[in-house]
Amino acid sequence: MAVPCFSEPPRIGGTLVWYFSICHREVWFMSHGIEPDREDDFLVMGRLIDENSYRRDRHSVSFGDNRFDIVKVEDGTLVVGEVKKSSRSIDAARLQLAHYLYDLWKDGIIAKGQLLFPKEKRRKEVELTEETRHRLDGVYEEIREIACMAAPPKAVKNRFCSVCAYSDLCWS
Numbered sequence: 550m551a552v553p554c555f556s557e558p559p560r561i562g563g564t565l566v567w568y569f570s571i572c573h574r575e576v577w578f579m580s581h582g583i584e585p586d587r588e589d590d591f592l593v594m595g596r597l598i599d600e601n602s603y604r605r606d607r608h609s610v611s612f613g614d615n616r617f618d619i620v621k622v623e624d625g626t627l628v629v630g631e632v633k634k635s636s637r638s639i640d641a642a643r644l645q646l647a648h649y650l651y652d653l654w655k656d657g658i659i660a661k662g663q664l665l666f667p668k669e670k671r672r673k674e675v676e677l678t679e680e681t682r683h684r685l686d687g688v689y690e691e692i693r694e695i696a697c698m699a700a701p702p703k704a705v706k707n708r709f710c711s712v713c714a715y716s717d718l719c720w721s
């Protein structure tokens with residue numbers, strides 16, 4: 550059942566999907582235009598790793614409400630790469646990348662995904678499955694519900710709070 554919203558529905562991009570996997574409060578903040586501290590040390594470090602890794606590939610490609618870290622073609626197949634500073638939140642990264650693949654699929658573009666962890670010298674392949682598409686449809690509905698809440702969800706401590714750019718806002 551759709552939740553009535555008193556403004557435009559959220560534009561669901563990869564960041565909102567990522568936040569959904571980490572903290573629903575972050576989803577609410579982002580969907581209400583409350584940006585994290587852009588100078589947060591962890592965000593700056595992530596941008597530097599993204600900008601300075603895989604230099605031969607095309608970086609920061611916009612597609613709809615998404616921004617792909619890397620786009621390349623391997624053996625005739627489009628590959629979307631998502632660069633992360635660590636695999637600590639690999640489930641969130643996997644869902645974010647699956648979201649990118651799903652948006653491309655909706656436009657008739659079949660692609661593969663690669664999660665890239667340059668500091669760990671690792672990569673993980675991600676493919677879009679019917680099960681993942683179904684899961685993402687549910688995630689999108691939950692994101693819309695969170696975005697339509699009058700106030701943010703209650704702050705809940707988790708293992709990512711110590712590196713969160715919103716932590717001052719949540720815990721002050």
